[in-house]
Amino acid sequence: MSTLAGISAVAGVLVLLLHVALMLAAAPIVLGLAHRLKARLSGRIGPPITQRLLDLSRLLRKQPVVADGTSWVFRAAPLASLAATLAAASLVPSFALGMATAPFADLLTIAGLLALSRAAMALAAMDTGTAFGGIGASRAMMFSVFAEPAFFMVVFTLALLAGTTNLDTIATLIHSGTFGLRISMALALVATGVVMLVECGRIPVDNPAGHLELAMMHEAMVLEYSGRHLAMIELSGALRLLVWFSLIGVMFAPFGIAPRDADGASLAPWLWAVGMMAWIVKVAAMTLALAVFETTRAKMRVFRVPEMLGMALLLGLLAVIFLFVSQGFA
Amino acid sequence: MTEYCLPALALVMACLLALGVLAALTGPRLAYWGSLALCGTGAVAVLIYLIGGARAGSILVPFGLAGQPSVLALDGVSGFFMLLLMLAGAAATAAALDDHNRGPGTEDGTDNATAPAFPIFLGGMALTLLAGDAFALLAGFEAMSLASFALVLTHHRQPPVRAAGLLYLGMASLSALCLIAALALLSAHGASFSAMRARPPEGVRAAFVLALVLIGAGAKAGLAPLHVWLPPAHAAAPGPVSALMSGAMTKMAIYVMIRLLFDLSGPAQPIWWALPLLAMGVGSAVLGAFRANIETDVKTILACSTIENVGLVVVGLGLAMAARAADLSALAGLALGASLLHAFGHGLFKTVLFLGAGAIQHATLTRKLQRLGGLASRMPITTGCMILAAASLAGLPPSAGFASEWMLLQTVLGAVRLGGLGLQIMICVLAAGVVLAMALAASAAVRLIGVALLGRPRSAEAATAAEAGPPLRWAVLSLSCLVLMIGLFPGAVLDLAEPALRLLATGTMAERAGFMSITPTAEAPGYTAIAVLALLGLAGFAVMAVLRARAVAGHRTGPAWDCGLGAPPPWLPFGDPRLQYAGGSFAQPLRRVLGGTLLATTATLDMPPPGDPRPATYHETETDPAETALFQPTARLRTELTRFADRMQFLTVRQILTVMFGLLIGLLAFVALVEQL
């Protein structure tokens, strides 16, 4: 048993390392894919899929210019932001359950890490002392105020089903098909989608491709960054999108993922391969959906966003209430 | 060993009270050094007590109500809060010493006249905790109020400080009267706690106890809608005092609430007792957190966030109450654990923040957000510590605040098993409220740090600020380390709270709270702060390694870009403050979305037509709903009654005689009537 546990632990670490490497590599590509798809959908050729990777390596080669009057916070924030996102990424399973980090993969912790990343960026934006930084920071924090309750409602729904907020456990349960399809899950999915759009600064909330006056949130915050700092921020942003994609995949469509064994990681590399294929398909589908959505939508006014998030919150609430009714918790 | 802890703590308490009297004669230095030594001693004693199993005990002291001896008692609950008090007290005292070292008169001719009240404040809180009967509790509670009132009035030459002091002590009187009444209801068969425990109240009597305690302790804790005193009083008090008030004193009120509602009212109370606690808790949390986003005074912001945190603690208490009533002792233990952990963590990190705010005020002579900024490089230690504490305030992992909020949310998730569909839906809404408050707090924390400490200086004072003195620096640093440790090892704090949980919830978290992690249910893994830190650290190191290998090292500085925000002009060496985002502008989006509903905010823009040389003005107002709904009507009623009393007062002699005659005739008629019957 102990040898099995030992093997299992090693496998868990192996899966984790593979997963992190996969996430890091895929993140810029997914973003590139999204751009490419959007360009195609709007009749342009668009940049190559690897464009974001190239950008990153270009940024690494440049020496950063730091704005006058900024403090150590400004220089430390990109690292903190990236580290937090990376930590979150290491908690969200992609192709296999039972990673070494599975016991810590708590939904609330993941949300917290993403919030940490956002807070670091907001502080950095404030540290520049420029008006754009302020605008971006204040809006990012405002959106988060409404996004977090909405996301918590989703967590609530899942936790009610699984009895825990541990992502791995939830995914295992959903994967085992115990619950079947539920209206609650559909509602929660929609809510999660809205929250994701806000958190990642996608259209209709923010225009990731735009600049200055058009991009009032994320791009405004990072306006002063350059060189390796900007590289970290860009990677962090790309990673965040992928984390959300993976999260949605694990929470709502964990099919194909390599399940974990009784005492930890999945020990079947062929299942990993299957899981990886499934993950790629899921991410690609979500990227396509995102591209289509973004192409067909215009950016909305800033103060419409809270309304949208409010709707998401209500959907989340409805999801929970439906669950109460169907599950008979009463 | 542990049996000596109660006498030792009683001695510490007595010495603190005596020290106040002594310091009135000798001087402030003695007050601070003495308090520091006593707090240290007390912390060690109570730590030994808690680790040694916290066996409940009591002693009699020959002081008390009308010649009767008083009971002093110590158990797990009071011990836990005592630890918080002693830690926060030691840090605040060190900071006060720093204020003292700077000498009088930096900003408004402050001398150290109120220093003797400092040890009395600490001693009063200690007495509140050590009290084993009604009188000792009330005496401690009132001594605490009175001493802190004196301390709030340290800068009494400023009119707003005096107004804040009045509101503060007025509300404290309300608290005291309600608690007197509540304790009188409880002590129908004896005033000692053991006698009250033997005969817990029932029915209507118990309901009145609940209401009175909620008003009495709630007003002191800053629970909405009785929180109105809290922001001005905290803003008016000197830094160390507001640190103590927010970090320790509000917790004393929480302690009183726990003692009276959980312990002395017995476990057999109905489930609806939870409802007012939950409603007030969520209301305070949301309102406090939102106000923290709107206010522009550093200390007021912190005070509003105190309201929020107290609200969260009370939500935990409410859930514990409901769980206990439903005989879910494990859930009750979790909820109480969340409350105690949050109270403890908040007590310490808020102390750090208030001490930091005090340091800022000393360095810049202002607390206004629009006059601060750019302190990160000038006060790096303060900034670092405050960012660390603000992370707790914002509830970011792996901070102390995240751990307790995580536990609280787990409790909320577990609480859906209580009651019927109605209660479930209510808890759902409550959960949304709690998370909203937490997110608002995060926004407030970012705003506070971002505007006050980061960016460019907005005034000459901010541009020339200097780091705080050594005592304050050490106090803040060591307390920050403690906060950090709590965040990483929340289980350790829960271990210390274990005796309290055993006592109050009959449920325990012992087998589920490891040293490092918190696990709400036995079946599933929980939250392990150290792992999160490790992940963050690994990720950070990995990124650093890659950067070191692949990226260009070093950096250059250059002017900020931002659409022509150029280098500062020579006549404004620290840049034009109006170009920067400040508190008001940061709050603008939230204010626009939520302000109308929560704070009745208004904004009037006066834009003169072209050709009119008048400057355009923009004016904002906000009103706390408690003001409009509760305080103003009360004040109006009071004014009306005063007017009536005055009319009755300025009567002519003849009219007074008429009243007298009327009374006589009335009494005669009454007697005649009674005799006829």
Place this chain on the structure above:
Amino acid sequence: MERIVFGTLPYDVAHLLGGAVLLLSFTLLSQRRIAATINTYALQAVVIAASSCWQAYVQHAPHLYLTGALALIAKGVVIPLALHRLVRRLRLSHGVETALGIFPTMLLGVGLVTLSIMVVLPTTVQSQALTREDLALALSVVLLGMLMMITRTSALTQVIGFMSLENGLILAAVSVEGMPLVVELSVAVLVLVAFVVFSTFFLRLRAQFDSLDTRHLDRIGSAHR
């Protein structure tokens, strides 16, 4: 000491005198002129003196003669004379200034007497008849005196009201059987009365007030809140 019982001469005389005092109280209330008011008061004092002496006689309590003498001299003669002098010296208006009309006052007075009887009569069924009747009368006189104080605005009439109230006290004190310290008490009351009169003089002689209307004093009082 013989018992004073209903239907005997001692009772009848005492009752008659008590009734006279009450009647004079009503008369006081109905007076519209200062001088007449003072005279009525003097008459009431004389009746009180007579009542006191009668009680001294029937109770065989010689100290009550002293009370009677005091009443006769001080209240029947000295004080009325002083008051007349005061009115002349100060050239006070001769009318009585009322806050409530004479007729409503009388009506109220009747109500008060009714109340007194209602309060006293059922309460003392076992007590000696004399004291019961006299107590009701005295109570009525006290209440009427107070009524006079509150329905008259001038200080002088108020003082007379007070003194009439005090007559009621003496009436009660002397008619109670064997009450000790009556003389001492009546002296003390007299001091009180004299003091009131003196202070009224004093106030006017200080020449600080244009009239003896107490409203002026009230104004001063309420200026210092």
Place this chain on the structure above:
Amino acid sequence: MADWFEPASATALAPLLGAVLLALIRSPRLGSLIAIAASGLSLAFAARLPWQSGHGVFILVDPLAAHVAILTAFVGFTSALYSRRYIAVEIAAGRLDGPRARQYHALFMSFLGFMLLALLSNNLGVTWVALEAATISAVLVVGLTRTESAIAASWKFFILCGVGIALALFGTVVLYLAALPALGTGYAAMTWTELARAAPNCRGTLLNLAFVFLLVGYGTKAGLAPLHGWMPDAHAEGPTPVSAVLSGSVLNVALVVILRLRGIMASNAQAIDPGPPIMALGLLSVLFAAFSLWGRRDVKRFFAFSSIEQSGLAAFAIGLGGASATFAALLHMTVHTLAKSAVFQCVGSAAQRRGAQSFQALSGLIASDRALGLTLAAGIVALAGLPPFGLFASEILILSNTMNTHPWLVLPVSIGLLVGGWKLIARLIDLCLGPATETSATSSHAPVMGALSLAPAWVHLALAAVLGVAMPMTFAAWLAAAAAVVP
């Protein structure tokens, strides 16, 4: 009659003899010394009273009377001490001349002596006469400054108290009548101790009548609303040491009478329950005074209303009945007397320093006269019922007792305490804190208050604090014995 010459009666006689002596002495300086000596002597005699319990036809020394007498003598003594400086300043400022100062001392001593006599008398008639004489002394002393408003105040005082006391006499006569069947004619039916003993056999229906008149009469002296009309003016216009004694002692004497009366009423089965009317008046006073505090601009008037409030609370506790509530009432009276006279002494000195007694003129005392300001602040804290002072303890006791017997009345009482306490705190802040008012009238006649001149106030406050948190067991037993005097 021999008991006139018992040593106990010396307590009352010492100030009276002092008054006679003072009427003959010309020098104001010597006068103040004689006053101090007389009141000190009285205090010395009073201090022996606890060991002289007993009663005769005229003199009554039971723990209740002894306790309040000691208190009164003590306050009289410290006020006499304080008067020395106060009168010196008044003379220097030209507000009093030599003869007036002499009159002041004489009247003050006679006032004190008559009050002690009223307390220690066993005979209702003597109590009544003594209180009347004390009233007359007080009226004269209030009008002593001869200013328009002082005369107006003393006139009001006199008329209202005169009527009140006349009604009380009527009540006394009726009480005698009620006791006749039980005690027969003679002194017995006018003696407190006999009345208390024979109360069950008294005629209940007559007792009711007596009770109404005595309650209204002595309630006027106790300053219970709506009979309190004289109090604010008399306090505001009288010399401050007199305000201190008025506020403390007169109320106590009247409340003791009401307390004894309650005892008699309560032990008679036919009589009505005396509690509700007393409680109603007390409660009305508390509420009325609490709200009246808000509109006051004159410092001494303000504290007079505070006295009405405290007196009302004590009356309320008396009305509650029972050993514990009576104990609370006595404790309340005791501490209030101590604290209020300390406050009046401070206020008087402050008013002399600033040459005015409005709140506007008296602000920022700590900034200008630190010791004085702090002492006054402590005094107001004591009045507001905060620890460590004894009103805190007595209010807890009163509220607890109310909660156990009449739970619903806790609400109005608490409202009164809160409204009053709030304004007290507000005035504490106005008076003591903030920058000092610039008044041109800051007279050089009034020197800075040194430790010596503040010592009486400190002693008062220290005693009030000891009674609050560290009451000696013996004192508690003594007070309980005093409370047990009345069933």
